[in-house]
Amino acid sequence: MSQTFIIDGKTVPFEEGQTIIQAATKAGVFIPHLCYHPDFKPHGSCKLCTVKVNGRQTASCTMRAMAGMVVESDTEEINAERRALTQMLFVEGNHFCPSCEQSGNCQLQATAYHLGMMSPHYDHFFPNRPVDASHPEVLLDFNRCILCSLCVRASRDVDGKNVFALSGRGITTHLIVNAKSGQLADTNFTLDDKAAHVCPVGVILRKRKGFAVPIGERTYDKQPISGTVDAVTEGH
Amino acid sequence: MNAPTKKLKVATTSLAGCFGCHMSFLDIDERLFTLLDYIEFDRSPLTDIKHCSPDCDIGIIEGGLCNAENVHVLREFRKNCKVLIAIGACAINGGLPAQRNHLPLTTILEEVYHTSPGLANGMIPNDPELPLPLDKVHPIHEVVKIDYFIPGCPPSGDAIWKVLTDLLAGREPELGHGLMHYD
Ligand code: SF4
Ligand code: SF4
Ligand code: FES
Numbered sequence: 001m002s003q004t005f006i007i008d009g010k011t012v013p014f015e016e017g018q019t020i021i022q023a024a025t026k027a028g029v030f031i032p033h034l035c036y037h038p039d040f041k042p043h044g045s046c047k048l049c050t051v052k053v054n055g056r057q058t059a060s061c062t063m064r065a066m067a068g069m070v071v072e073s074d075t076e077e078i079n080a081e082r083r084a085l086t087q088m089l090f091v092e093g094n095h096f097c098p099s100c101e102q103s104g105n106c107q108l109q110a111t112a113y114h115l116g117m118m119s120p121h122y123d124h125f126f127p128n129r130p131v132d133a134s135h136p137e138v139l140l141d142f143n144r145c146i147l148c149s150l151c152v153r154a155s156r157d158v159d160g161k162n163v164f165a166l167s168g169r170g171i172t173t174h175l176i177v178n179a180k181s182g183q184l185a186d187t188n189f190t191l192d193d194k195a196a197h198v199c200p201v202g203v204i205l206r207k208r209k210g211f212a213v214p215i216g217e218r219t220y221d222k223q224p225i226s227g228t229v230d231a232v233t234e235g236h
Numbered sequence: 237m238n239a240p241t242k243k244l245k246v247a248t249t250s251l252a253g254c255f256g257c258h259m260s261f262l263d264i265d266e267r268l269f270t271l272l273d274y275i276e277f278d279r280s281p282l283t284d285i286k287h288c289s290p291d292c293d294i295g296i297i298e299g300g301l302c303n304a305e306n307v308h309v310l311r312e313f314r315k316n317c318k319v320l321i322a323i324g325a326c327a328i329n330g331g332l333p334a335q336r337n338h339l340p341l342t343t344i345l346e347e348v349y350h351t352s353p354g355l356a357n358g359m360i361p362n363d364p365e366l367p368l369p370l371d372k373v374h375p376i377h378e379v380v381k382i383d384y385f386i387p388g389c390p391p392s393g394d395a396i397w398k399v400l401t402d403l404l405a406g407r408e409p410e411l412g413h414g415l416m417h418y419d
Contacts, residue, residue, distance in 0.1 A: 094335075094337075094338075096325070098419045124334075126337040
């Protein structure tokens, strides 16, 4: 018999070594997340997946499930903190959704909808982040990078290329391209790379494919992100 | 909802916006007649009244702040309206006009009036009647307190209707899936 823990009053089974978010996802319980992706080692940086375990806050994408633990996730208190984190991500970058190719397919935007984010609340940074259009097939629009490191992990761990890296510390952390020139065109990055397809927001974009699906008919236009928990493909 | 004895005064304006949100407001179509049982318009492009009465109940602001006059109008609204609603992407995060924010203002004015191709004897307008542009475009919540927000570019007529009817009924406005959009 497998062991269980409780999340928001629901009993969830888990296997040894599974994290809280893995077990919850498999049981069809949605926990908001941005830097977690089932195919990669957790990074634990965005903190959107924060839950309370036995009364203490922790990231559910890094915390292993343990028998009998009591987890709170979908509460007003935790969702308010998740909303504040999401608002900070919006004001730190330049997120102009109406002109973003990712709008409607974007996990940051869909998470903000899920959390009922009616405004960014904080003052905007309006940072200056030039785009990298050097590559023939792919555009990099750093204005929308949320530093989730999924492209870093995909390029390093799956593609074996190490095209991307996070550089700097704290508020100056930013995404760089590992080439002497700093330009994507001077790497061996291609559209077939896993890293070309993992960005949860609108940074790594395929050229000449813009707006193939009209706004209003995209993934999260059709269903909220909480409805996309797929126990078969996401639960491990 | 029963028709109230005293109608709420609603003022609206478009600052650095495109009037798309006002057009979307009109998209509530015949529901406007229902709405007019509960509200009357004060200062608004719809009435052409130039200044807010001091006892406005709701101010609806489209567009962000790109020049000094925008700030002036916004402050007039805050002073005279009990509740302020930011409507649309530009009011909420600066929107399209704010996409100039990473460029120095002088560079933009130079390019628009002096150096872009096809300009002859261009000159940066300096008529004292013209409001001075701000260094950066700002969302309105960065300057005055905003009570409610209706996101969207523009928000749909249904989203606007939902927020207004929630407010008129004394409920906290809420946009569920399908009405909540930033695009
Ligand atoms: S990346 Fe997402 S949140 Fe940012 S502008 Fe694009 S759609 Fe909006
Ligand atoms: S480019 Fe995308 S995948 Fe890479 S760190 Fe930024 S947000 Fe994450
Ligand atoms: S999803 Fe767990 S910290 Fe980002």
